[in-house]
Amino acid sequence: MLDINNLSLSFGTQKVLQKLTISLQQGEIGCILGPSGCGKTTLLRAIAGFKSVQAGSISVNDIIVSDAGYKMPVAKRKIGVVFQDFALFPHMNVLKNVAYGLSKLSKSEALKLAQEAIELVGLNDAKSKYPHELSGGQQQRVAIARAIAPKPDLLLLDEPFSSLDPDLRERLSSEIRSIIKQQNITALLITHDQTEAFAMADKIGVLHHQQCQQWGTAYDLYHEPATEFIADFVGEGVFIPVQVVAYENDSESKIEASDDKLLWLETQLGRFLLPQEYIDNAAFKVGDIAKMLVRPDDLRHQDESVLKAKVVGRSFRGAHILYRLSLNQGEPLLCLAPSHHDHQIGESFGIHLEVEHVICFPY
Numbered sequence: 001m002l003d004i005n006n007l008s009l010s011f012g013t014q015k016v017l018q019k020l021t022i023s024l025q026q027g028e029i030g031c032i033l034g035p036s037g038c039g040k041t042t043l044l045r046a047i048a049g050f051k052s053v054q055a056g057s058i059s060v061n062d063i064i065v066s067d068a069g070y071k072m073p074v075a076k077r078k079i080g081v082v083f084q085d086f087a088l089f090p091h092m093n094v095l096k097n098v099a100y101g102l103s104k105l106s107k108s109e110a111l112k113l114a115q116e117a118i119e120l121v122g123l124n125d126a127k128s129k130y131p132h133e134l135s136g137g138q139q140q141r142v143a144i145a146r147a148i149a150p151k152p153d154l155l156l157l158d159e160p161f162s163s164l165d166p167d168l169r170e171r172l173s174s175e176i177r178s179i180i181k182q183q184n185i186t187a188l189l190i191t192h193d194q195t196e197a198f199a200m201a202d203k204i205g206v207l208h209h210q211q212c213q214q215w216g217t218a219y220d221l222y223h224e225p226a227t228e229f230i231a232d233f234v235g236e237g238v239f240i241p242v243q244v245v246a247y248e249n250d251s252e253s254k255i256e257a258s259d260d261k262l263l264w265l266e267t268q269l270g271r272f273l274l275p276q277e278y279i280d281n282a283a284f285k286v287g288d289i290a291k292m293l294v295r296p297d298d299l300r301h302q303d304e305s306v307l308k309a310k311v312v313g314r315s316f317r318g319a320h321i322l323y324r325l326s327l328n329q330g331e332p333l334l335c336l337a338p339s340h341h342d343h344q345i346g347e348s349f350g351i352h353l354e355v356e357h358v359i360c361f362p363y
């Protein structure tokens with residue numbers, strides 16, 4: 001439905017994005033995530049038609065809307081945009097704000113579509129109110145109703161919840177996701193808030209160093225990050241050094257991979273025997289030292305473990321406590337433990353690394 005192919009965007013000699021390729025099926029919600037200045041807004045503006053393209057193409061429903069030699073006018077694109085700052089007209093009530101983009105239709109048709117969109121976002125009782133009479137969340141609902149009222153082919157949302165408080169942001173984002181899904185709208189959202197990306201998106205792309213470093217599900221990004229930057233940027237975790245100490249072909253191994261090469265990985269948390277295929281993203285040879293990603297949920301609290309680590313920091317999160325642990329003076333580790341395992345700073349407890357698959361990067 002949305003196909004972006006080998007897209008490059010720049011301002012004069014400053015390259016912002018290069019060879020970006022992502023796509024969305026009808027009804028999918030995509031999210032572009034990345035640090036400040038990585039080119040999220042520029043990408044959104046190029047899709048909406050406000051920015052020309054230096055190479056590659058953008059297609060919507062198999063029709064090229066932008067390439068290096070062509071830019072379809074914004075008004076012809078059938079793309080709805082929701083901006084960060086709501087951009088509502090202060091002198092118009094909710095109904096008029098929502099109907100504003102429908103002026104090409106007959107008055108009765110415009111009214112019908114505006115009413116439908118207002119109902120969809122749950123503002124039926126507020127349609128005669130003016131923006132200053134609405135809360136931040138309500139104003140953002142108006143902005144969304146206005147963008148979806150013309151039934152666009154594609155909806156673009158530019159950090160739509162960033163000015164709302166965290167509680168409201170979470171509620172509204174999951175509600176807006178339901179509306180988008182229920183209407184089978186294809187949408188692309190940009191944010192620098194990964195919780196929002198995880199809650200909203202079917203597919204997430206992470207921009208860094210002018211590239212989309214990975215385009216996949218939240219699960220892929222968290223558990224199978226393609227680059228060290230994504231491993232670090234998405235979710236929490238630490239890198240610990242590992243050394244590949246031997247290859248073995250051990251058919252007695254509990255790991256059912258007797259045809260595959262096995263690797264011994266030596267770490268500060270013990271020695272692990274793993275089939276090479278479990279090391280998702282790198283090829284290592286004996287003697288190599290690598291960085292292994294350890295997520296807080298990979299490290300289990302285990303009383304009987306002989307491996308004890310000392311609590312150097314803790315953050316209570318309700319159901320869980322996130323511990324910062326020190327082990328043998330090495331780099332601090334993170335461990336997410338159920339909060340009934342309540343340890344204070346300075347105490348020690350047993351830990352065990354659950355190794356299912358391993359993400360390693362070269363040093």
Ligand SMILES: Nc1ncnc2c1ncn2[C@@H]1O[C@H](COP(=O)(O)OP(=O)(O)OP(=O)(O)O)[C@@H](O)[C@H]1O
Binds near residue numbers: 016041
């Ligand atoms: N109109 C412009 N003219 C020149 N350079 C620009 C223009 N707009 C953006 N840039 C530059 O392009 C780069 C990408 O900016 P962009 O606003 O797309 O980043 P972003 O990821 O949306 O950042 P943020 O999260 O801070 O909003 C930045 O280096 C910015 O300075």
